[in-house]
Amino acid sequence: MKNYVSLSLLILVLFSSEVNAQYAGQGEFLRELVVRESGDIYTIDTEDGQMNLKDIEGSPFLTEEFKSGVIINNSKEKSKIKANLRYNIFYDQVEVKYENELKMDLVQTMVLKRVDIYEYLVEGKLFKLYFNDEIFFDGDSGYLEVLNSEDKKIVLFKKYYQNYISAKRASTTYQRDTPPQLITNFTYYISKDSGQTFSSIEADRWDILDSFENNEKEVMKDFIKSNKFKFRGTDKELENELKRTISYYNSL
Incomplete structure (x- = not known):
């Protein structure tokens, strides 16, 4: 307590x-x-x-x-x-x-x-x-x-x-x-x-993918593609895509 x-x-x-x-x-x-x-x-x-x-x-x-x-x-x-x-x-x-x-x-x-x-x-x-x-x-x-x-x-x-x-x-x-x-x-x-x-x-697809382990990069690439993340737009939109990507990686 x-x-x-x-x-x-x-x-x-x-x-x-x-x-x-x-x-x-x-x-x-x-x-x-x-x-x-x-x-x-x-x-x-x-x-x-x-x-x-x-x-x-x-x-x-x-x-x-x-x-x-x-x-x-x-x-x-x-x-x-x-x-x-x-x-x-x-x-x-x-x-x-x-x-x-x-x-x-x-x-x-x-x-x-x-x-x-x-x-x-x-x-x-x-x-x-x-x-x-x-x-x-x-x-x-x-x-x-x-x-x-x-x-x-x-x-x-x-x-x-x-x-x-x-x-x-x-x-x-x-x-x-x-x-x-x-x-x-x-x-x-x-x-x-x-x-x-x-x-x-950087909030960039390739920079983000480089942060992941090699054996999980393909899975993450598919996740980004299936969700149509472009890592563009407003700061809020970009950050939301970045957070969702990291969150999914942590769930693997």
């Missing part, structure tokens, strides 16, 4: 600098969210210096609004709590919004420290912290969205990242200035050893 703890108690644990917990990453950097004017205005650090988000086209968040979520503690206590969460792609961090139990009129937004025993379920999307120097260039750990169960032959992951593009002045009178932008992208990864090692994978 799972134990349920208060959000305020968990916040104290996650934010205490004296917690005797194993933090993921030896040289881990903890970026603090910069909040101005009661959290209505945010700034981010870019190659152009500190920029106000209202001057940038695009958002650093997967979703601007906080979504219903669950904080899962995978320590031996196996506790979980419901919370309003959102994922900050730009800084690769999870934020929580909650009411202070001591000051009920005070709603706070905080950045959760990167502790490897915690998982975050944000509106049905599961984010977990993983170690990998090749994927995470700024350190040795980062968040991946887990797209299927981790006890399968192949586990499918999604890594979100953002590119900052500086503002550009129009080169002619017929053009307009282009504001600075945050462009969201993602890469799919698979793991055959429950998240110990990763390989990037």
